[in-house]
Amino acid sequence: MTALEKATLESRNKDASARFERYRGRNLSLDMTRGKPSPEQLDLADDLLTLVQGGDTKGEDGTDLRNYGGLAGIPEARRLFAEYLDTTPDRVIVAGNASLAVMWDTLANAMMYGMPDGDGPWKDQSPKIICPVPGYDRHFAICERLGIDMINVPMTEDGPDLEAVKALVADDASVKAIWCVPKYSNPSGEVYSDATVDALASIPTAAKDFRLLWDNAYSVHHLGEGPAPLKDIITACEKAGNPNRPLVFGSTSKITHAGAGVALIAASPVNVEDHLKKISFATIGPDKINQLRHVRFFKNMDGILAHMQKHADIVAPKFKAVDDALEARLGGTGLATWTKPKGGYFVSVDVVDGCAKEVIKRCGDAGVKITPAGATYPYGKDPHDRNIRIAPTLPSVDEIQTAMEVLTAAIEAVCTEKLLKG
Amino acid sequence: MTALEKATLESRNKDASARFERYRGRNLSLDMTRGKPSPEQLDLADDLLTLVQGGDTKGEDGTDLRNYGGLAGIPEARRLFAEYLDTTPDRVIVAGNASLAVMWDTLANAMMYGMPDGDGPWKDQSPKIICPVPGYDRHFAICERLGIDMINVPMTEDGPDLEAVKALVADDASVKAIWCVPKYSNPSGEVYSDATVDALASIPTAAKDFRLLWDNAYSVHHLGEGPAPLKDIITACEKAGNPNRPLVFGSTSKITHAGAGVALIAASPVNVEDHLKKISFATIGPDKINQLRHVRFFKNMDGILAHMQKHADIVAPKFKAVDDALEARLGGTGLATWTKPKGGYFVSVDVVDGCAKEVIKRCGDAGVKITPAGATYPYGKDPHDRNIRIAPTLPSVDEIQTAMEVLTAAIEAVCTEKLLKG
Numbered sequence A, B: 001m002t003a004l005e006k007a008t009l010e011s012r013n014k015d016a017s018a019r020f021e022r023y024r025g026r027n028l029s030l031d032m033t034r035g036k037p038s039p040e041q042l043d044l045a046d047d048l049l050t051l052v053q054g055g056d057t058k059g060e061d062g063t064d065l066r067n068y069g070g071l072a073g074i075p076e077a078r079r080l081f082a083e084y085l086d087t088t089p090d091r092v093i094v095a096g097n098a099s100l101a102v103m104w105d106t107l108a109n110a111m112m113y114g115m116p117d118g119d120g121p122w123k124d125q126s127p128k129i130i131c132p133v134p135g136y137d138r139h140f141a142i143c144e145r146l147g148i149d150m151i152n153v154p155m156t157e158d159g160p161d162l163e164a165v166k167a168l169v170a171d172d173a174s175v176k177a178i179w180c181v182p183k184y185s186n187p188s189g190e191v192y193s194d195a196t197v198d199a200l201a202s203i204p205t206a207a208k209d210f211r212l213l214w215d216n217a218y219s220v221h222h223l224g225e226g227p228a229p230l231k232d233i234i235t236a237c238e239k240a241g242n243p244n245r246p247l248v249f250g251s252t253s254k255i256t257h258a259g260a261g262v263a264l265i266a267a268s269p270v271n272v273e274d275h276l277k278k279i280s281f282a283t284i285g286p287d288k289i290n291q292l293r294h295v296r297f298f299k300n301m302d303g304i305l306a307h308m309q310k311h312a313d314i315v316a317p318k319f320k321a322v323d324d325a326l327e328a329r330l331g332g333t334g335l336a337t338w339t340k341p342k343g344g345y346f347v348s349v350d351v352v353d354g355c356a357k358e359v360i361k362r363c364g365d366a367g368v369k370i371t372p373a374g375a376t377y378p379y380g381k382d383p384h385d386r387n388i389r390i391a392p393t394l395p396s397v398d399e400i401q402t403a404m405e406v407l408t409a410a411i412e413a414v415c416t417e418k419l420l421k422g
Helices: A003-024 A039-043 A046-050 A075-084 A099-113 A137-146 A162-171 A194-202 A233-239 A269-279 A288-298 A301-330 A356-365 A397-421 B003-024 B039-043 B046-050 B075-084 B099-113 B137-146 B162-171 B194-202 B233-239 B269-279 B288-298 B301-330 B356-365 B397-421
Strands: A030-032 A092-094 A128-133 A149-156 A175-180 A211-215 A246-251 A263-267 A336-338 A347-351 A368-370 A387-390 B030-032 B092-094 B128-133 B149-156 B175-180 B211-215 B246-251 B263-267 B336-338 B347-351 B368-370 B387-390
Touching: A003 A397, A030 A397, A039 A301, A046 A288, A046 B046, A075 A092, A075 A263, A075 A288, A075 A301, A092 A269, A099 A137, A099 A211, A099 A246, A099 A263, A099 A269, A099 B099, A128 A137, A128 A162, A137 A149, A149 A162, A162 A175, A162 A194, A194 A233, A211 A233, A233 A246, A263 A269, A288 A301, A301 A336, A301 A347, A301 A397, A347 A397, A356 A368, A356 A387, A356 A397, A368 A387, A368 A397, A387 A397, B003 B397, B030 B397, B039 B301, B046 B288, B075 B092, B075 B263, B075 B288, B075 B301, B092 B269, B099 B137, B099 B211, B099 B246, B099 B263, B099 B269, B128 B137, B128 B162, B137 B149, B149 B162, B162 B175, B162 B194, B194 B233, B211 B233, B233 B246, B263 B269, B288 B301, B301 B336, B301 B347, B301 B397, B347 B397, B356 B368, B356 B387, B356 B397, B368 B387, B368 B397, B387 B397
Parallel strands: A030 A368, A128 A149, A128 A175, A175 A211, A211 A246, B030 B368, B128 B149, B128 B175, B175 B211, B211 B246
Antiparallel strands: A092 A263, A246 A263, A336 A347, A347 A387, B092 B263, B246 B263, B336 B347, B347 B387
């Protein structure tokens, strides 16, 4: 380091620390940890609450939706969400209020009973799942809980590093699946390219029951430019001769009401039949009345798209506030790089190696909660201690601006300190 | 058999067979298989559908119930259903739309991770569960699916045969639980006596993590005399020094809407904490909006009781139609005995040994669907082939009268045939 570089770092550190201390004195209480919709976003769907009333509770086929039954979901919901997931109604199951539960059920049942095409319960096969990193903490928590080993592979701007994936799946039949958030990836925002989709559909795998855990959580969750195109994985896998490879997950949690939406799984008829058999021991059917509310509210895919444009109008300024603050405070400093997503729920910031934990700790001291360091990596271990996930949807623009002042000051202070220590 | 007895049987058989044939010619299509509420019962709760509207979605503590969170259920629902289950709110979790799912989660997680006080995952301990018979087919299906062995014990009018239970649990630590439907038992209608409750709470068990799977599905589901008293199992177990023994399940499936209600689990604080940890991997929270609908609809326990009186008014005549038909056609014949429940969803009929399967087959031939023989026993095997479960709630009184004519004719024809063959 030259004397000039050192002096610059020292000056930046002093400035940033002073800024940070001023905010620390303000007893802030801001939360940027979770990808929750804001009240204004939730308001957009309030009309659905009263769309099913007494005397009007029958489905299109005459079924009384208040009673038991309907394990796969109501036909009109399967049709609507088939359009949403780019597939056919017979390939869609509409479930309860959380796609996380569907993913848990899928993997817990795979551990206990295996998957079609496979050699029995995964628990007897030392199963491993590939995890593009950074990724979604709740995916990782399911694997860790179930005793499924996780193997990190890096993300590229087109999706997971395909050479790394190919090498892992080629010879090892215990590598059973890969987690994918193919559009506006959590947390780094990438959209998988057509070439990535085709490769994942066709890569030869030693495991006969290899699965793409395709969590299309943000299919229509754009920031103003409309949903990014994403090649249909179900058709791609069929064409590649691997029809049972994809398990597509989705939900309306970030479309209607986060706690009172409907969840989805789409897959080949073989997988659908297998999933229905597995869940038939645990439930007689999902809340079909809530499915009817959703169908009546959206009517069709155009309804969903028009609705998501309203979300974009609310959310986009928040993402802009995050990016503006990062540019204004850290642009050109070399202390951080960050994503500029076109959709989804997160901005991912990489700071100087070895600094993320300390940055997040200091933010906490100043009353700004940031997702714990490491959360975006399997086992909570970011090998470089550099990734920070920002969730801008819940706070207001004002709150984001304040929180980002704290975060950027903390980043600048901690990273310059680190660089000065060498 | 005397000549007179033989002649009487032959005459009865001829009459019954002729009656049966007349009905068989009528192309009936009647379904007495499942304990589903009727449309009239479901109508009683229709007002709840519109009790939560836009602008009015906050809980009593100010939480926006449209958003994520609230793993244990909303406080006001925990309070209401604590009253319903005769316990305290901290001992209650209010879940999604099906108690079956809660029971599945409980046992699947016990298999994978064990239970408080125990020695680890049940799957490593050759677990066995005691099943009072006849009982509920879906309980048995969960056990069979999870690989938990089932051991039959007979029911008495006060509950399970306690001497049989005591002998099974005394020395064998692999006997992990007993299924109980303590009020208006499914299908035979018994209400557990106080002495049975106290005994189950206090019996010494070799398994340190022995559990009472207390499916109080019909807590308030009486037929006109008000809910039968049932001693509180949670307090009884606490007093007996076994606070973690009971796991109480319940739901509003047969109170509000069968497919869109809320499910409940009540247990000791240790069990509640354990259950919440287990489900935290699978869900961020239940549908809290639907919980709010339920709280607003009932307001308090008096609201639930008043509501269930309306159910009784609808359901009681249907049970009477079943009993009237059985008395009229089979009373004093010695061909069948049956229950006269004060609540619940079923009438249980025992016919001459070795006849149930054939009776149900013949009813099917005549267009009257009856729950398959053996369904009320573990592994679908009724050792005496004599139990028939009748579910009178869904059909109309007219339909029940017709179905019962077919069923009683089939019983009389098949049983007299059997007795004549000797």
